[in-house]
Amino acid sequence: GAVVSQHPSWVICKSGTSVKIECRSLDFQATTMFWYRQFPKQSLMLMATSNEGSKATYEQGVEKDKFLINHASLTLSTLTVTSAHPEDSSFYICSASPLRDRGQETQYFGPGTRLLVL
Amino acid sequence: GDSVTQMEGPVTLSEEAFLTINCTYTATGYPSLFWYVQYPGEGLQLLLKATKADDKGSNKGFEATYRKETTSFHLEKGSVQVSDSAVYFCALRLSGGYNKLIFGAGTRLAVHP
Numbered sequence: 666g667a668v669v670s671q672h673p674s675w676v677i678c679k680s681g682t683s684v685k686i687e688c689r690s691l692d693f694q695a696t697t698m699f700w701y702r703q704f705p706k707q708s709l710m711l712m713a714t715s716n717e718g719s720k721a722t723y724e725q726g727v728e729k730d731k732f733l734i735n736h737a738s739l740t741l742s743t744l745t746v747t748s749a750h751p752e753d754s755s756f757y758i759c760s761a762s763p764l765r766d767r768g769q770e771t772q773y774f775g776p777g778t779r780l781l782v783l
Numbered sequence: 784g785d786s787v788t789q790m791e792g793p794v795t796l797s798e799e800a801f802l803t804i805n806c807t808y809t810a811t812g813y814p815s816l817f818w819y820v821q822y823p824g825e826g827l828q829l830l831l832k833a834t835k836a837d838d839k840g841s842n843k844g845f846e847a848t849y850r851k852e853t854t855s856f857h858l859e860k861g862s863v864q865v866s867d868s869a870v871y872f873c874a875l876r877l878s879g880g881y882n883k884l885i886f887g888a889g890t891r892l893a894v895h896p
Contacts, residue, residue, distance in 0.1 A: 699884075701886075703889075706791075707888050708885070708886045708887055709884075709886040709889075711883055711884065711885075714882075714883075758827070760826075760827075762882075771829075772884065774828070776826045777826070
């Protein structure tokens with residue numbers, strides 16, 4: 666149980682286009698989903714926290730107009746990288762905290778999406 | 784600021800060798816400490832955790848002790864297997880109601896028969 670999927674696992678796009686990444690909790694409901702980004706040989710960095718039905722909370726330095734997050738249901742959150750540029754190339758990972766975990770202490774992670782912007 | 788530093792990989796070992804992956808942290812207050820493991824093609828999974836000083840987390844033969852005096856949480860296993868090959872992430876969660884996880888860069892472990 667507690668599986669989180671991401672789609673796509675790999676995406677290559679041209680500079681200036683937008684890319685949508687989906688994060689789904691397959692066998693549980695998640696009130697809170699987290700989006701992370703990892704550059705090569707660096708730490709996973711939290712980008713934003715999204716709660717179902719409300720606006721995402723972005724970490725300092727993350728452009729909310731560039732990284733659009735939608736958490737429309739208890740099993741799906743999407744991250745859209747708008748007008749992507751080569752510097753946005755990275756590994757994007759989501760995690761989900763189960764509805765039953767009110768303290769949000771447990772996070773289940775997706776396998777990640779590798780984005781390459783040409 | 785709050786941060787986690789772990790040893791760079793890759794770490795390459797023969798089966799049944801002893802494993803240590805170093806992790807040190809900088810944080811205000813009293814964080815909880817975690818080790819996550821990521822197998823190829825899968826998401827990060829919680830391996831073990833410790834919530835206060837001198838606590839020892841353990842799972843699947845892996846152990847780590849929360850050392851406040853040295854701000855460390857080193858991961859150890861007495862005898863590794865090929866199936867332990869993965870990327871290992873050390874992380875902390877701040878105290879005071881924050882749910883934000885702060886990760887190290889990850890250490891890739893390769894175990895050969």
